Every structure is written in structure tokens, then in C-alpha cells.
Amino acid sequence: MTIARTLDDACVALAEHPDALLLAGGTDLMVGVNRGQVGFDHVVVIDRVDELRGWRREGDELVLGAGLTYAEMGRGELPVLLPALAQAARTVGSPQIRNAGTLGGNLATSSPAGDTLPVLVALDATVVLRSSHGTRKLALDRFVTGVKQNALEPEELIEAVRVPVLDGPQEFLKVGTRNAMVISVASLALVVDRAGRSVRVGLGSVAPVPVRAVEAEAFVDGAIDWDTGSAPEAAVDRFAGLVAEAARPIDDQRGTATYRSHAIGVLARRALRRAFPGGAP
Amino acid sequence: MSAGPYVLRVNGNDHEVPDAHLGESLLWVLRERLGLPGSKNACEEGECGSCSVQVDGELVCSCLVLAAAGVGREVTTIEGLAPDGELADVQRAFVEAGAVQCGFCTPGLIMAVDTLLDDLPDDGSDPDDLIVREAISGNLCRCTGYGRILEAVSIAADLRRENRT
Numbered sequence: 001m002t003i004a005r006t007l008d009d010a011c012v013a014l015a016e017h018p019d020a021l022l023l024a025g026g027t028d029l030m031v032g033v034n035r036g037q038v039g040f041d042h043v044v045v046i047d048r049v050d051e052l053r054g055w056r057r058e059g060d061e062l063v064l065g066a067g068l069t070y071a072e073m074g075r076g077e078l079p080v081l082l083p084a085l086a087q088a089a090r091t092v093g094s095p096q097i098r099n100a101g102t103l104g105g106n107l108a109t110s111s112p113a114g115d116t117l118p119v120l121v122a123l124d125a126t127v128v129l130r131s132s133h134g135t136r137k138l139a140l141d142r143f144v145t146g147v148k149q150n151a152l153e154p155e156e157l158i159e160a161v162r163v164p165v166l167d168g169p170q171e172f173l174k175v176g177t178r179n180a181m182v183i184s185v186a187s188l189a190l191v192v193d194r195a196g197r198s199v200r201v202g203l204g205s206v207a208p209v210p211v212r213a214v215e216a217e218a219f220v221d222g223a224i225d226w227d228t229g230s231a232p233e234a235a236v237d238r239f240a241g242l243v244a245e246a247a248r249p250i251d252d253q254r255g256t257a258t259y260r261s262h263a264i265g266v267l268a269r270r271a272l273r274r275a276f277p278g279g280a281p
Numbered sequence: 282m283s284a285g286p287y288v289l290r291v292n293g294n295d296h297e298v299p300d301a302h303l304g305e306s307l308l309w310v311l312r313e314r315l316g317l318p319g320s321k322n323a324c325e326e327g328e329c330g331s332c333s334v335q336v337d338g339e340l341v342c343s344c345l346v347l348a349a350a351g352v353g354r355e356v357t358t359i360e361g362l363a364p365d366g367e368l369a370d371v372q373r374a375f376v377e378a379g380a381v382q383c384g385f386c387t388p389g390l391i392m393a394v395d396t397l398l399d400d401l402p403d404d405g406s407d408p409d410d411l412i413v414r415e416a417i418s419g420n421l422c423r424c425t426g427y428g429r430i431l432e433a434v435s436i437a438a439d440l441r442r443e444n445r446t
């Protein structure tokens with residue numbers, strides 16, 4: 001076992017043991033380990049790598065370390081800079097899970113229900129990958145390639161995620177069977193870029209990968225009165241309908257495709273209304 | 282695959298773990314190798330909270346911690362809350378409120394409430410009901426219906442405050 005202290009330690013260990021189990025918070029991995037479903041003979045532990053911890057601001061961008069925990073997403077200045085991410089983090093699991101689970105682990109798991117993913121796709125996030133061969137960057141929609149599939153190469157790890165700091169309201173909404181400890185049945189992140197006069201919407205749990213509601217975005221950008229911050233009721237309706245059309249949901253044990261399409265439209269309407277309260281009937 | 286001998290620091294003492302397997306969880310090692318059965322084993326997937334412990338002061342599910350990766354960390358279990366056999370404040374509050382029925386979830390809940398009280402601001406106010414519910418949302422109790430547990434938290438908060446002043 002390697003307890004890495006630096007990013008270089010971790011990359012060297014991964015190069016030496018390409019089949020090693022890369023362990024961050026353990027909240028996804030240990031479930032399989034406990035069930036005896038995960039075979040391995042080397043573990044590289046990265047939760048003590050300082051370069052992966054925390055976050056920093058670089059100009060108009062935030063660099064979020066892969067080791068950032070959900071609890072940390074809700075602390076200090078981050079909820080002000082990235083409200084949608086903080087809201088998403090607060091819906092994850094329980095305090096126990098939020099203290100251990102990380103952004104990098106959520107990305108690497110690439111579950112359609114991963115709660116940070118709709119936020120990151122709405123923000124056009126860039127994933128920074130690192131190995132002993134160097135660094136590369138991928139847009140989030142290039143990184144997540146399918147259900148639990150992504151572009152990580154063997155020996156590679158996620159170092160950080162870069163997102164813009166935007167001026168405007170942000171919302172994250174999730175539907176599940178209770179408020180805590182719930183895998184989302186449908187989730188939605190809406191972020192507003194006032195300077196660019198644009199609304200961006202990311203959807204979770206309603207397609208194999210996190211998706212953007214591109215047509216709904218284009219429509220609503222033109223329908224909002226940006227000077228008063230208001231949205232006519234008819235525009236909100238149409239926006240919700242277009243968001244629902246962007247979903248490609250399936251039936252599974254947590255919900256039917258029909259329910260998901262309905263729910264995502266409800267979330268879209270609610271999020272837009274919260275972001276643009278003006279113009280409500 | 283052996284994890285080799287390693288040392289875990291639990292409740293202020295160093296414990297040698299001589300020949301563990303690499304894949305063992307902290308919960309397993311606490312219960313089966315270190316003779317500390319207070320942390321309970323139920324779901325082994327982080328859902329029930331009955332194995333909750335503090336690692337470096339943070340509440341986590343010990344079933345989701347790889348034991349060998351806990352080297353150099355400070356682990357506190359339910360046994361560590363009352364090292365001299367005298368009940369800790371949260372334990373006394375649970376007894377007083379009758380917040381224990383079958384008792385299986387109790388150690389995990391007490392660790393959760395202890396962490397909550399550690400993290401509360403010191404301004405003398407009672408913890409907000411929503412904050413309390415959120416703090417124990419990762420701990421399932423199938424007997425009490427939670428009413429008496431919530432009562433116990435409020436008693437525990439008073440005891441903790443008295444102790445501070």
C-alpha cells in the first residue's frame with residue numbers, strides 16, 4: 001500500500017502499479033470492497049495529498065482540488081462563489097458521507113446520478129488529469145463518456161476541476177424519496193451568467209451522461225428581460241417543456257422514464273422561477 | 282494480500298494490527314482485531330450509520346474506511362467517549378430521555394450527536410431543529426421514531442454547555 005503525500009508520489013505509485021486501487025474518500029469503493037467484489041493487490045491512498053485538497057481562485061476561475069470533500073464545498077466562501085455546487089453537496093448522502101466523499105471520486109465514478117455532475121456540466125467545467133507522463137485537460141462532456149465510463153487512462157488521476165466564477169444566481173434541485181441519503185431520480189442545475197446574458201442548465205439522472213438543455217437555454221436567453229430580471233409565465237412554461245425534451249430517461253428501480261421527464265420539467269420551472277422571481281403571476 | 286503489521290491510534294492508544302488483510306475496513310479491524318465491538322456492523326455500505334466513529338474529529342462510517350489507510354489518524358470510537366466507565370454527556374442524555382430501545386443504533390447516534398455538539402457555536406443557543414435532524418440523518422433507528430432521540434440531543438446540548446461554563 002502507498003499512502004501518497006504528494007501528487008508525484010501518487011503518479012509514481014500508479015506508474016509502478018497500474019492496476020492499483022486508487023482510494024480517495026472510499027465511499028464508492030469500499031462498498032464493493034466490503035462485498036468482496038473488488039479484487040486488488042495494491043492500494044494508492046490519495047486523501048493526504050495536499051495538492052489535491054481544497055480550492056483556489058485564479059482570476060475568474062476556481063480550481064477545485066479532486067480531494068475537495070462535500071463538507072468542504074459547503075464551507076467558507078465556496079457557497080457564495082459556487083452556490084449550485086454547495087447546494088448539490090448538501091444533498092449528498094449524510095454528514096458521514098459528506099465528510100469523506102470527494103469531487104474526484106464523484107467524477108471518476110461517472111454515475112448518471114452523481115450529484116456534482118449536472119452542476120459541472122452547466123458550468124462548462126474542465127477536468128485536469130495528471131499522470132507521470134504529464135497533464136491534460138478535458139471538457140467535462142468529453143470526460144464522462146457513458147454510464148460509469150470516462151476518459152481516465154490507466155495510471156492517470158484527476159488532479160482538479162476548473163470552473164468559472166459567474167455573476168448571477170445558481171440553483172441545484174434534486175428529486176428523491178427523502179431529503180437525506182438518497183440517490184437522485186432526477187436532478188437539475190441552473191446557473192446564470194448575467195454578464196453574458198445566458199442561462200445554462202445541466203441535467204442529472206435523466207440520460208446516460210450529464211446533459212445540457214441546449215435548446216431550452218437558447219430559448220430562455222432571449223425570453224428573459226435581463227434589465228428587470230424577470231421571466232414571463234409563458235416563457236417559464238415553454239422553458240420547462242424544452243428542458244423535459246432534452247432528457248433521455250429510462251425506466252429503472254428508482255423511477256420510470258415518464259416520471260423522470262415530468263419531474264425534470266417541474267425542477268426546471270422551479271429553478272428558473274427562483275433565479276428570476278420577477279414576472280411571476 | 283496482507284497489509285503487513287501497522288499501527289492504528291484508537292481512543293488515544295496505539296494498537297498494533299499484526300496480520301490483517303489489505304481489504305479490511307476500519308469497522309472490521311476495530312471489532313474483530315482490536316476487541317472494540319461498540320461500533321456496530323449492519324449494512325456495510327454507509328447507509329445506516331451504526332458504525333460511525335470520528336477520524337481526526339470528523340464523523341465517518343468506519344465501514345467505508347480502509348483500516349490500513351487510517352495509519353497516522355486519530356480514531357475515536359464509542360468506547361473512547363467514556364474511558365473511565367463514567368457516562369459521557371451524550372450518553373447520559375440518551376439514558377435520561379429514554380432514547381434507547383434495542384440499542385443497536387445507539388453508539389453510532391451518540392458519535393453523531395457528540396460531533397454535532399463539538400461543532401456548534403459556543404453562544405449558548407439551542408441547536409436549531411433542522412441542524413439536529415440533518416446531523417443525525419445518516420443514522421437509522423428503527424425503534425424509537427426519533428422523538429426521544431431529538432429530546433436527548435437537547436438535553437445533551439444543555440449538559441455540554443454546563444460543562445463548558
Ligand SMILES: Cc1cc2nc3c(=O)[nH]c(=O)nc-3n(C[C@H](O)[C@H](O)[C@H](O)COP(=O)(O)OP(=O)(O)OC[C@H]3O[C@@H](n4cnc5c(N)ncnc54)[C@H](O)[C@@H]3O)c2cc1C
Binds near residue numbers: 092157158
Ligand atoms: C451511503 C452513501 C450515500 C451516497 N450518496 C450519494 C449522493 O447522494 N450523491 C452522489 O453523487 N453520490 C453519493 N454517493 C456516492 C459517493 O459518495 C460519491 O460518488 C463520492 O463522491 C465518491 O468519492 P470518494 O472520494 O469517496 O471516492 P472513492 O470511493 O475513494 O473512489 C471512487 C472511484 O473514484 C476513483 N477516484 C477517486 N479519486 C480519484 C482521482 N482523484 N482521480 C481518479 N480516480 C479517482 C477511485 O479509484 C474509484 O474508482 C453515496 C455513497 C454512499 C456510500
